[in-house]
Amino acid sequence: MTAPASRLGFLLQQRLAVMLPLGFASGLPLALTAGTLQAWLTAEGVELKTIGLFTLVGLPYTLKFLWAPVIDRIVPPWLGRRRGWMVATQLCVAIALVLMAVTNPRLQPERLAALALLVAFLSASLDIVFDAYRTETLEPRERGLGAAIWVNGYRLALLVAGAGSFLLADWIGWSMTYLTMAAIMAAGLSAVIVSPEPTVTADPPRSLAEAVGAPLSEFFGRPQALAFLAVIVLYKLGDAFASSLQTAFLLGGMGFSATEVGSVKGMGIAATLLGALIGGLMMTKRPLVHSLLAFGVLQALSNLGFVLLALVGKSTVMLLAAVVIENLTGGMGTAAFVALVMSLCDPRYTATQFALLSSLEALGRVFAGRPSADLVEAVGWAQFFFWTFIIALPGLWVVWRLRARLPAAQGEALALHQTA
Template sequence: MNRATLRAVLTPRLGIMLPLGFASGLPLALTGGTLQAWLTEAGLDLTTIGLFAYVGLPYTLKFLWAPVMDRIVPPWLGHRRGWMIVTQTGLALALTFMAFIGPGSGAQIFAALALGVAFLSASQDIVFDAYRTDLLKPDERGLGAATWVMGYRIAMMASGSLALIVAARLGWSSAYLCMAGLMALGIVTILMIPEPEAARAAPQSMAEAVWGPLSEFLSRPMALALLGLIVLYKLGDAFAGALTTSFLLRGMEFSSEDIGLVRAFGIGATILGAFIGGGLMPQLGLFRSLMVFGLLQALSNLSFLWLAWAGKSYAVMAFAVGFENLTGGMGTAAFVALVMSLCNHRYTATQFALLSSVEALGRVFLGWPAAKLVGLAGWGPFFFVTFLAALPGLWLLWVLRKPVTQHGELNAGRAGAEVPC
């Protein structure tokens, strides 16, 4: 590491990214895989568990209220930090209510609380993305994003593996109370960090906040096709992930503690995969990275097919989870680069929210079809279908290889510039 890089690593701005990334990543599993495990152990049927996937709708729809968070400035702590403290405090309270009520007190009330957690989590992602964009200098953004991802993945380990281990030993209410307590890290960080000096003035009207970024994106050539690529690229991965935890718990009869331990290994594999993918991307370029990593990502679903055929095998489970997370990290590195290449830097916050919401469609709407497919065909055929579901995205990527390559080259050549896409 040369001296300039070392100075960049040691800047306080980059240090902030780690706890904020942690705060951003902590709620996701608590309305996803960890919640799925709680519902499974509570005895809910697969169809009901599949329907709970719809509590993730706010991650898909967050672009609808992203302009509100750009337009309205809270009367405390500034534009970005004001919204941060609202969402972090709300998340701590909502998780506490989930811990005390539980799914046994009524699925509808519990689902409403889970939906509230997802809404607040999606809202904080909007403002966190804006804060990160405003705060980091152009030459800090790569390292800042890497530090953010590290914090995010550590949080996923806490809300995934640690929560499952605590639940196995102390119960699910204790696990969710622990996660609510961890929100204090984000609250303390928000109170200590500065409001960005480079933050832009709030839009003068709601019409400006809504239509400026939207009309700019839709005016581009191939805009709808590029949105289709955003939806389809990780569709197979999302389809498999809709019921992976239930497959390991109910299909293979592993314990929640077994899954928690192997998930910790999987998080490490994801981080390793992201670093591998990021290291290979300068040599491969954006299009080839997306294609190669996407193919590996699709093949990883077949490792769960192997586990379904092999039966309860700790070695095969560890391989399947590790391979899926390794290739998922590689695919995510390329996918994030794609999303960044599609953002006009004048409208990064709202356009980032729009594109990430579109990508979340796969995670949200596949729970119920996945449960029905397992009921009809069984676990082995289900995972083969998830492999097939990844292929349309790779086909569309091939069709769009020229514009994808052009976007990647434009951003690589003009890092930190105002890049029209």
């Protein structure tokens, strides 16, 4: 192997290898400001109404597109436009976790809430720059696999910050647990330092006004931009409806115990990771649009497993099959969807466009709960899950209609940049 070819192979491996620790750093703060924080507050005897207010600290994750233009516009004086922001925000998350660790929840709940909100804001900012870095670093044929590796790192972090923190807190207490998580977050800076520079670079916006307005005008100036948005909103919509009341269905509708559901859900997480990895590997050998269609069909069909479960009745075997298949295909669909979002971003405005597009996809998960409950009351569980299959079909139809355009989406974005 020649020296250039050897270096190319190393860069390919390095680009993919860093996705795991970076995904881990992206996921670690989430549980520490959500379920794990609630457990700490409960253990300290904080009243339930106060704990309920703490759920609002997750708001920055849904509003991160508002300050994404700042991250596109400003270039730190160290390590470049993306890696510089990664170092700054990750270090600040670690420091804020230390401040949370030394705050007494009973005596200073307001201070702890403010610090938790700060961690969520910094973590959401870290997600913005991570998404931009991943998009600009991975080659198109690597994006599915890179997204899968990222998801695996993210899910692993959720386990460490969730179940891992619970076990650790019984041993060393909650304050020391949060200090430990801060140390892990700080140690993750080494992954940023060794991360390669993005392979696709572009000059940042010349002003904040350009950073805010240009990403929108650039995207909507593309042919069939509205159709691309339809794919973003609709592709995972059936999945969002099916998962919105899944736990209520299994516990209340089918009468499974919490232990049974919890055990199967654990297997479902493993199936999601496996599905993302399988999907990512398959995407290295096939075009993006083929993966979107194939995985989308499997994703939609998997919802019918819950129809069978509702018709068959309480069956542990059917429960396991339905949950595992749904999570396996969902992981494959997620790998394809993330690759799609990356392909639609212009290199000049990656942070802003990725944040906007991912926020649009999240609308389904946020607002599916109430319509799902109304539908269950109207038609029952079996027909509800059949309708989630129907709801998934428009997204597949739009992908099919755009099958000649989606593979060219990244090329169009690059071409527009080069001619701008």
